[in-house]
Amino acid sequence: MSRIASVLLPMPLPEAFDYAEPEGMGLALGDQVAAPLGPRTLRGVVVGLREAAGGNRPLKPVEARLEEPALPEHTLEFIQWAARYSVDAPGAPLAIALRGARAPKPKPHKVVETTGTAPARPTPARAKVLAAAAEARLSPADLARAAGVGAGVVKGLIEEGVLAARLVETEASFDPPDLSRTGSALNASQAAAAEALRAAVREGGFNVTLLDGVTGSGKTEVYLEAAAAALAADPEAQVLALLPEIALTQAVIARFAERFGAAPGEWHSDIAPPARRKVWEGVASGRCRIVVGARSALFLPFRKLKLIVVDEEHDGSYKQEEGFIYQARDLAVVRGKIEDAAVILASATPSLETLRNAETGRYRWLRLSARHGTAELPDVELVDLRESPPDTGRWLSPPLVRAMGETLARGEQTLLFLNRRGYAPLVLCRACGERMCAPDTESWLVEHRYTGRLVCHLTGFSMAKPDKCPHCGAHDSLASIGPGVERVEEEARLLFPQARIAVFSSDTLFDAREARRLIEAMESGEIDIMVATQAAAKGHNFPNLTLVGVVDADLGLRGGDLRAGERTYQLLAQATGRAGRHERPGRALLQTYAPEHPVMQALKAQDRDAFLQAEMAERELAGLPPFGRLGAVIVSGEDPPGLEAFVQAMAKAAPNTEGVEVYGPADAPLGLVRGRRRKRFLVRAERTVDLSAYLAAWRARVKPPASIRVAIDVDPYSFL
Numbered sequence: 001m002s003r004i005a006s007v008l009l010p011m012p013l014p015e016a017f018d019y020a021e022p023e024g025m026g027l028a029l030g031d032q033v034a035a036p037l038g039p040r041t042l043r044g045v046v047v048g049l050r051e052a053a054g055g056n057r058p059l060k061p062v063e064a065r066l067e068e069p070a071l072p073e074h075t076l077e078f079i080q081w082a083a084r085y086s087v088d089a090p091g092a093p094l095a096i097a098l099r100g101a102r103a104p105k106p107k108p109h110k111v112v113e114t115t116g117t118a119p120a121r122p123t124p125a126r127a128k129v130l131a132a133a134a135e136a137r138l139s140p141a142d143l144a145r146a147a148g149v150g151a152g153v154v155k156g157l158i159e160e161g162v163l164a165a166r167l168v169e170t171e172a173s174f175d176p177p178d179l180s181r182t183g184s185a186l187n188a189s190q191a192a193a194a195e196a197l198r199a200a201v202r203e204g205g206f207n208v209t210l211l212d213g214v215t216g217s218g219k220t221e222v223y224l225e226a227a228a229a230a231l232a233a234d235p236e237a238q239v240l241a242l243l244p245e246i247a248l249t250q251a252v253i254a255r256f257a258e259r260f261g262a263a264p265g266e267w268h269s270d271i272a273p274p275a276r277r278k279v280w281e282g283v284a285s286g287r288c289r290i291v292v293g294a295r296s297a298l299f300l301p302f303r304k305l306k307l308i309v310v311d312e313e314h315d316g317s318y319k320q321e322e323g324f325i326y327q328a329r330d331l332a333v334v335r336g337k338i339e340d341a342a343v344i345l346a347s348a349t350p351s352l353e354t355l356r357n358a359e360t361g362r363y364r365w366l367r368l369s370a371r372h373g374t375a376e377l378p379d380v381e382l383v384d385l386r387e388s389p390p391d392t393g394r395w396l397s398p399p400l401v402r403a404m405g406e407t408l409a410r411g412e413q414t415l416l417f418l419n420r421r422g423y424a425p426l427v428l429c430r431a432c433g434e435r436m437c438a439p440d441t442e443s444w445l446v447e448h449r450y451t452g453r454l455v456c457h458l459t460g461f462s463m464a465k466p467d468k469c470p471h472c473g474a475h476d477s478l479a480s481i482g483p484g485v486e487r488v489e490e491e492a493r494l495l496f497p498q499a500r501i502a503v504f505s506s507d508t509l510f511d512a513r514e515a516r517r518l519i520e521a522m523e524s525g526e527i528d529i530m531v532a533t534q535a536a537a538k539g540h541n542f543p544n545l546t547l548v549g550v551v552d553a554d555l556g557l558r559g560g561d562l563r564a565g566e567r568t569y570q571l572l573a574q575a576t577g578r579a580g581r582h583e584r585p586g587r588a589l590l591q592t593y594a595p596e597h598p599v600m601q602a603l604k605a606q607d608r609d610a611f612l613q614a615e616m617a618e619r620e621l622a623g624l625p626p627f628g629r630l631g632a633v634i635v636s637g638e639d640p641p642g643l644e645a646f647v648q649a650m651a652k653a654a655p656n657t658e659g660v661e662v663y664g665p666a667d668a669p670l671g672l673v674r675g676r677r678r679k680r681f682l683v684r685a686e687r688t689v690d691l692s693a694y695l696a697a698w699r700a701r702v703k704p705p706a707s708i709r710v711a712i713d714v715d716p717y718s719f720l
Ligand SMILES: [Zn+2]
Pocket: 429, 430, 431, 432, 433, 434, 469, 470, 471, 472, 473, 474, 477
């Protein structure tokens, strides 16, 4: 009797395809195989095996079983769950899960070994080489270096047959964590939280804890103890820590390395393919027991995942907005459930969703009260820009400039915070009013002075800044409107020419290493004033930073998005929390045109709970998350009449279900991107409704023509 293998391919296909298993191949669930699809051969994964019933038409056979680690059953289950939830093809998350498996293997390397033959002519140099070679298998160059002799000595011994060189595969080796080490000293609040987490981990099974503590309360030390408990409880247990930013990943990797005397596996987009391959294999084999990484690390093939930490769980970067759309914090909880693992969500400003789960008892809630060590929370002052406006064409108000001068005079540091990249967010023509946009797109071009270019942050389009208006042809008429970090840096240099000033923004930093260098320069006091986007608002620890200036505290409040208030609060609380983390008291100045706004008042009073209560009540009234569910459907096409006809048909096809309201179709706020018109539906559902199933049923009722794309975003974060 032959068998049929269902093979999932990392492609946007609705389901797994059936293939015949060739005689004697002995496939098992999770095996990676080569399977034909049309004229191509693709790497796929076996997700089902069944006996073939007679009389079916013949299936194409699986071409080969690959000599690669199989995907564990739990990983497969997670992939399929994630696809169903996101109303996407299971091949989309599978492609993420196989990213490491498809990366090239590290090249084999040459090592030398002793052959047992004694050298004909022993010398002290040769003796040193033989002694070193007996200790470890090294490359010829490393062996010479280890023995402290010239390369010729090693070469001579190889030629004589005393040593032999051979090629070995680079093994995905990871040093095991040293569990005899102890962590740093904890204060009473930390110690209590650490003990509760250790107990949760030892108890085993799925459970979720919100680790809730103000910036600087030492959450990392606490979850490191939970990791230690998980690793100690089971010699095969694995731990995953997720971080929202690559720059932050670096810092946390260092903390893990220090705590366990071994570097964890590192996983994010900046990792070179061979290193990625090494981590993937290490995780699949169980040799890599700790992974620190960005959201896609959630799709690694863990064998025995026992603890997942989501640090800065409120961070919007956990939401993947392109390709396979998912919220990594939510999927981390799902993966924890599938793996029967403990999950820790850590934040100083938890998301409303997580807080709601903590309030209702679905999550355990641990609060860290005191700041670590002697540090105190900074004083927060609101600068009313209507009363103290900056000079024309300037962005720093007199009170903020004064505070910067005082801080500089004391030899302390200032962080100016503006969540806007580039020099100016808008370039317009003074002659005709033309706003510079990317071709066929409604988003403004942002001026970047460092590169002299105008860049579209949405589509990636860029052009040199022209010297005349492309619309009316007027010369020297293009004006830069509004501030970006580069412009604020320019102003700071004019005001304080003697100060050492740096910009921290994703455009001015090329990679994680450079970001780390700048963070270290700030930590060691080599920078007086840092102008930064949100990247620097998170998690870093600058001992001499005593002043935070928020250039435009109102920025996040504009543009009607459901999380605007929450996000602004989180960002500003994080940014102001940077100040005064050590012995020196800190101060934060927020420039605002709306000092009476509840977000500003809550920040000034440092009353997080009052802010959250107000926000929670508003959401409950409107039935918005976490009290209801939201889904967005974005339909785009190049031909406006065809698009209009399709969205009208789609509106009619919406299933009529109790507890679900469909709004739209409406023009999306960004109505034109890369020449495609965009329309949006918004779906609001009661909490009890399976929104994913509803959206899947809706989409199954319509057949979009090839020129039209339908994208579904469950729990949208972007409303553009
Ligand atoms: Zn013009």
